Amino acid sequence: MVFTVFLRRELSLRFLSAVAFYLFAVSCTTASATRPSYHITPDSxxxxxxxxxxxxxxxxxxxxxxxxxxxxxxxxxxxxxxxxxxxxxxxxxxxxxxxxxxxxxxxxxxxxxxxxxxxxxxxxxxxxxxxxxxxxxxxxxxxxxxxxxxxxxxxxxxxxxxxxxxxxxxxxxxxxxxxxxxxxxxxxxxxxxxxxxxxxxxxxxxxxxxxxxxxxxxxxxxxxxxxxxxxxxxxxxxxxxxxxxxxxxxxxxxxxxxxxxxxxxxxxxxxxxxxxxxxxxxxxxxxxxxxxxxxxxxxxxxxxxxxxxxxxxxxxxxxxxxxxxxxxxxxxxxxxxxxxxxxxxMVRDIKLKTVGGAVTLVGMPISSYSTIFDTGTKVTGKTITTDPSTASLPAMAGGAYVIRTTVSKNAGDDGNEVRIRIKGDDTFSTTVGFDFVHAEAFLVRDNDGTATDGMPQTPKQAYDTIRTVSVPMEGNTVTLTVYVDWNSVEVFLNDGEAALSGLLYPNSGAGSIQMVSGSGRLTLDSFTYADAGS
The missing domain is CATH 2.115.10.20 (Glycosyl hydrolase domain; family 43)
Known part of the structure; x- marks a missing residue:
């Protein structure tokens, strides 16, 4: 599986393609996609x-x-x-x-x-x-x-x-x-x-x-x-x-x-x-x-x-x-x-919390999952440019990992969206991210790989529809925690105040992660990723 994480969304008329000012890549290769490693699945x-x-x-x-x-x-x-x-x-x-x-x-x-x-x-x-x-x-x-x-x-x-x-x-x-x-x-x-x-x-x-x-x-x-x-x-x-x-x-x-x-x-x-x-x-x-x-x-x-x-x-x-x-x-x-x-x-820890004035169920994966991830690689205080060579990171071991990143739209930043791209190859990808203008997180997978090959129009439309969720903002910073497990992604915003979960069908393994802004400049406060072990 090839995974590419961007601060950018390219898959609908609403989200126009734009110049990426900040980019880094994490590369890894695997012979073939497989079942999830830290989610419950049937043996057969x-x-x-x-x-x-x-x-x-x-x-x-x-x-x-x-x-x-x-x-x-x-x-x-x-x-x-x-x-x-x-x-x-x-x-x-x-x-x-x-x-x-x-x-x-x-x-x-x-x-x-x-x-x-x-x-x-x-x-x-x-x-x-x-x-x-x-x-x-x-x-x-x-x-x-x-x-x-x-x-x-x-x-x-x-x-x-x-x-x-x-x-x-x-x-x-x-x-x-x-x-x-x-x-x-x-x-x-x-x-x-x-x-x-x-x-x-x-x-x-x-x-x-x-x-x-x-x-x-x-x-x-x-x-x-x-x-x-x-x-x-x-x-x-x-x-x-x-x-x-x-x-x-x-x-x-x-x-x-x-x-x-x-x-x-x-x-x-x-x-x-x-x-x-x-x-x-x-x-x-x-x-x-x-x-x-x-x-x-x-x-x-x-x-x-x-x-x-x-x-x-x-x-x-x-x-x-x-x-x-x-x-x-x-x-x-x-x-x-x-x-x-x-x-x-994943098993979540859920609570009732007042968010944006509304009593809301918030949830994050339980702390026990920390035992299956390595210590991780952390990026802080680093200038991210459009040149991936300035932000090279060690290869990940496979298609199961967690990303934790904090992004801000500070004074002088003219970017609107942070986009994280989970990539199957140079053609197929799934994108998750956050729109600062509308205070909205999104999951876009209408080009994720093999999921809809030969699928009738009605279920295909249901699968391809962009999913969004409003995220009440207090300030100019958003935190995204993204769990990828071969054929699924679970995204948590601001410690679980909102969530987006979906299946993925990338067609060629986990390869690289790219992060870009949809347009202009955004500030990457921190970025950490960790591979899943056992």
């Missing part, structure tokens, strides 16, 4: 939605949707998913454990309810379900013949194997004839009211249910943005949790998140969220228009969780989060040619 076949991790037996347990019947030539054909189990002690290095909840298996009454789709698992510390103290209880959607229902599975060996509950489904479809969307149960313990709470995707709304035993559920209310004129299409993969705003326990706030379709608002699919209150029956927000956890094209089906080793107010200071790096607008049309398809994002 298809993966998508992550399932919320939990900590038990001194290790983290996570599941993801897996399709062993994946057809590389026709990804949309065949299969159905099941839950694949992975474990970790640091949320960075993961061990594959195999399928934990199998699809198309009869329950104890011999009834086939379908494949295993998204849901959530909880540790039943009080034995409310009757399967034993600390049993792992998973509730997941099963679908057969288009009918979506919720089933319960329990594990008494720390989540390695599960048994289907004989009373499945615990939540039958409310209208089997109409086959409505009725899926993705996210279950939490509402300690203030001593009840289990479920958030469930129900078409264009999120339904809320409560239970005392995880088996019998009572409908309480629904949250429907469309009732207020906000059309986000199908809502799925909901999440409900609490965080303290700016670390202040007196400002503890509920967050409701969901996978949503933002194309009516010049967005793609992504993770929308609202801040508000939960009274044990319904969720209420003062602003029905959502915010977005990540404005890139490939961050979906997000799950979040707290660290059970924390106590008191620490539990509400931050959470972890992870998402599926793909997009249903084109997921079935990407060039899967290595026998595997799909990856998860």
């Amino acid at each position: 076949n298809w993966m998508n939605d992550p399932q919320r991790p939990f900590f038990l037996g001194n290790e983290w347990h996570m599941y993801y949707l897996y399709n062993a019947d994946f057809n590389e030539a026709n990804p949309s054909a065949g299969g159905g998913t099941e839950w694949y189990h992975v474990t970790s002690t640091d949320l960075v290095h993961w061990t594959r454990r195999g399928v934990a909840i199998e699809k198309y298996k009869p329950n104890q009454n011999g009834v086939y309810l379908g494949d295993i789709e998204t849901g959530s698992a909880v540790i039943d510390t009080e034995n409310t379900a009757g399967f034993g103290l600390n049993a792992v209880i998973a509730l997941a959607t099963q679908m057969a013949d288009g009918i979506q229902q919720q089933s319960l599975f329990y594990s008494t060996d720390n989540g390695y194997t599960f048994t289907p509950f004989s009373g499945n489904p615990v939540m039958p479809s409310p209208n089997p004839g109409a086959k409505p969307d009725f899926r993705d149960p996210k279950v939490i313990w509402d300690g203030a009211r001593s009840q289990w709470v479920m958030a469930l995707g129900e078409g264009n709304r999120i339904g809320f249910y409560t239970s005392s035993n995880l088996k019998t559920w009572v409908y309480r209310s629904g949250f429907t943005p469309q009732d207020s004129g906000v059309d986000l299409g199908l809502l799925e993969c909901p999440d409900l949790y609490q965080l303290d705003v700016d670390g202040d326990a007196t400002k503890r706030t509920w967050v409701l998140a969901a996978g949503a379709n933002g194309y009516r608002y010049n967005r793609t699919t992504g993770t929308a969220y609202w801040t508000g209150s939960w009274d044990g029956v319904q969720f209420t927000t003062a602003n029905i228009f959502p915010q977005w956890m990540d404005s890139g094209p490939d961050f979906y089906a997000t799950v979040s969780w707290s660290d059970p080793l924390l106590t008191g107010n620490q539990l509400y200071a931050s959470r972890r989060a992870i998402g599926w790096m793909n997009n249903w607008e084109y997921a079935n049309n990407l060039p899967y040619d290595g026998g595997w398809a799909g990856q998860l994002s």
